Amino acid sequence: MGAYSHVIDKRVAINICKYWQMRENRSSSFKLQNYPAKSGSYFVTYICRQHSTMAETLQITSEGINWIDVCDPSNAEVIELSKEHNLNRLIVQDSLQPEHLPKYEVVEDVNFMILRFNVNAGSCNAATIQELTDKITIFYTDQLLITIHKTEAPFLDPIRKRCKTPGKCLSTTEVLSKIVWSALETFDQRADYLSQQVDVYENEIMRRKTNNDQMEALYLIKREAALAHKVLLLMQEPINHIFPKPGEEPLVQDVKDQHLKMRTLYGQVLEEVNNLMNLFISFSAQKTNDVMKVLTIFSVFFMPLTFIVGIYGMNFEFMPELRQRWGYPGVLILMVIVTVIIYFWFKKKKWL
Numbered sequence: 001m002g003a004y005s006h007v008i009d010k011r012v013a014i015n016i017c018k019y020w021q022m023r024e025n026r027s028s029s030f031k032l033q034n035y036p037a038k039s040g041s042y043f044v045t046y047i048c049r050q051h052s053t054m055a056e057t058l059q060i061t062s063e064g065i066n067w068i069d070v071c072d073p074s075n076a077e078v079i080e081l082s083k084e085h086n087l088n089r090l091i092v093q094d095s096l097q098p099e100h101l102p103k104y105e106v107v108e109d110v111n112f113m114i115l116r117f118n119v120n121a122g123s124c125n126a127a128t129i130q131e132l133t134d135k136i137t138i139f140y141t142d143q144l145l146i147t148i149h150k151t152e153a154p155f156l157d158p159i160r161k162r163c164k165t166p167g168k169c170l171s172t173t174e175v176l177s178k179i180v181w182s183a184l185e186t187f188d189q190r191a192d193y194l195s196q197q198v199d200v201y202e203n204e205i206m207r208r209k210t211n212n213d214q215m216e217a218l219y220l221i222k223r224e225a226a227l228a229h230k231v232l233l234l235m236q237e238p239i240n241h242i243f244p245k246p247g248e249e250p251l252v253q254d255v256k257d258q259h260l261k262m263r264t265l266y267g268q269v270l271e272e273v274n275n276l277m278n279l280f281i282s283f284s285a286q287k288t289n290d291v292m293k294v295l296t297i298f299s300v301f302f303m304p305l306t307f308i309v310g311i312y313g314m315n316f317e318f319m320p321e322l323r324q325r326w327g328y329p330g331v332l333i334l335m336v337i338v339t340v341i342i343y344f345w346f347k348k349k350k351w352l
Contacts, residue, residue, distance in 0.1 A: 068144075081146070087146075099130065100135055102234040104241045111141065117155060129227050132227050132228060134149065135149065171245060173244055177251040184258045185258065194221055198272045198276065226270060301339060301342055308335060
């Protein structure tokens with residue numbers, strides 16, 4: 001059971017009541033109440049049972065602008081909505097597919113825009129665009145604005161509240177700009193979280209407290225940041241097709257500034273992660289080089305000693321040193337001299 005109340009004029013209120021009664025075909029009731037803040041305006045309260053879809057209609061009486069927000073509509077509701085507002089039914093149905101990326105089109109004199117907003121607020125890193133974001137479809141003209149989304153879009157609530165106040169939303173361009181700005185804002189908190197995670201791993205890596213789990217975590221951060229950056233890049237086209245009316249230029253500029261800010265944040269995260277991954281690989285390679293350096297030093301020391309031992313281990317019959325009293329100590333002294341020479345040579349080359 002649900003109840004929705006909005007400020008509209010009486011004629012629109014009566015039409016809404018008829019529309020819902022015709023569409024729902026179930027137990028429902030409506031109440032009209034005077035709205036004291038503005039003469040000639042009414043609250044319409046719609047109460048329905050077994051109602052799973054939220055549909056809200058805002059009538060901004062100063063300019064006669066309608067904003068219809070629909071959440072998770074059925075096929076029948078989509079068909080009814082497209083008929084009532086002369087929308088292309090196939091475009092409306094196609095817009096409900098979750099895989100769509102941000103884009104902009106003009107279909108039969110109606111502007112059609114798809115945006116995506118961030119829904120990943122947890123600690124898990126998203127692996128696909130659908131896990132990271134959800135989409136909102138917008139149809140709009142000079143007097144009509146329709147928003148359709150499959151899941152709840154909390155960022156729309158402050159805009160609805162603002163538009164219920166007379167004189168706050170004077171055109172569809174103004175409302176559209178606020179929706180796009182708020183959709184971009186949903187990426188901000190996640191960017192801050194990823195940036196903090198990068199700082200934590202940077203501190204660990206610079207202290208040489210490295211392990212393989214860090215590389216995996218950095219890869220997941222990089223993948224999510226790359227997906228968000230890709231979505232933000234694709235949102236450039238819809239934003240560029242918001243054409244302000246005279247006096248509305250600052251609103252559109254705010255949207256562009258917000259878009260640039262989000263792209264910069266995720267671009268910075270990507271750059272920092274790439275640098276950390278390269279640094280991690282460099283430190284790992286340095287560890288390997290240090291090990292190889294030690295092994296090489298040992299091998300250089302023992303190679304000439306092994307050579308000497310190999311010569312005197314051949315046991316030929318005519319090897320006079322083998323029958324001399326000084327033969328054994330002489331070979332040992334020779335080995336020591338060779339070792340000392342190699343040591344001082346390494347010190348001179350600063351290899352030790």
